[in-house]
Amino acid sequence: MDELDSAIVRLLQEDARQSNRDIARKVGIAPSTCLERIRLLRKRGVIRGYHADIDLNALNRGVQAIVAAQIRPLTRDVVDAFERSLAQLPEVISVFTIAGSDDFLVHVTAQDIDHLHAFLLERFTSRREMVTFRTSIIYQHHSKQVLDPLPEVRH
Amino acid sequence: MDELDSAIVRLLQEDARQSNRDIARKVGIAPSTCLERIRLLRKRGVIRGYHADIDLNALNRGVQAIVAAQIRPLTRDVVDAFERSLAQLPEVISVFTIAGSDDFLVHVTAQDIDHLHAFLLERFTSRREMVTFRTSIIYQHHSKQVLDPLPEVRH
């Protein structure tokens, strides 16, 4: 990851659909070099993928919430099964496994408040491993789409 | 948003860098039609952008945490200023404004635990509007990259 790679990564975060040629021009290298660099970044796992960012309203997901969940026992089996089953639910869009009094933060979406309520009653309340969960409606969510590398640690 | 649009949106979520030609072939329409549909989806704001997904470790962001923050007073001025100042911090990658006992969930990243600690001490502890905040280290974060529309509500 030199300066060139960082610049390429930054541009692809800004607009993943711009042409290799444009990226090459902006960072000041030949298109073929740029192409090869992007390939390597992809292969090394630095670039994990390219994804369109879609308006949740257009996906009929007008309501969002964060569910803070506590489960027991915290064994690998139970934790893994819980995570896997969450991942299968269409309403679940992201899961944070965390340390602290809560074990998970689950970012969920639904058509409206009624669907959110029904979803939580059907998929959360009834779980055997669920100890408690608290639901917080999300008023707004702003996510940074372009992240720069943080400065290296001085030795 | 008909079936065709949904299919295009799904494909662009899976891989935003595939060619218009490939997308057209996969959904079974002419490339020119596909191009026009993608343009309209973009124009209508259904597609908000295309972004490369980058490995946080490669960005020197090996540690993640969620900070649940409570601020007062909850006036528009204070809330807006708080959100704006968070957005400027390189460590902050996403902010949820929520209802409930906490007002914000702030997703932050840092080089390591020491930097996270220093960051929180410098940028959170000292704020005048901050009533309390609790920090939870993130062990894992899984985010769905492809979201389908939720079923329409029956009338």
Place this chain on the structure above:
DNA sequence: TTTGAAAATATCGAAAT
């Protein structure tokens, strides 16, 4: 890394279904 050339793709207007 770059150059250069061929193959693939994007793009647009016009005509057709």
Place this chain on the structure above:
DNA sequence: ATTTCGATATTTTCAAA
């Protein structure tokens, strides 16, 4: 309204320097 066609511009891709 969508598609097909044709024509051109642009881009990707790779072999060779």
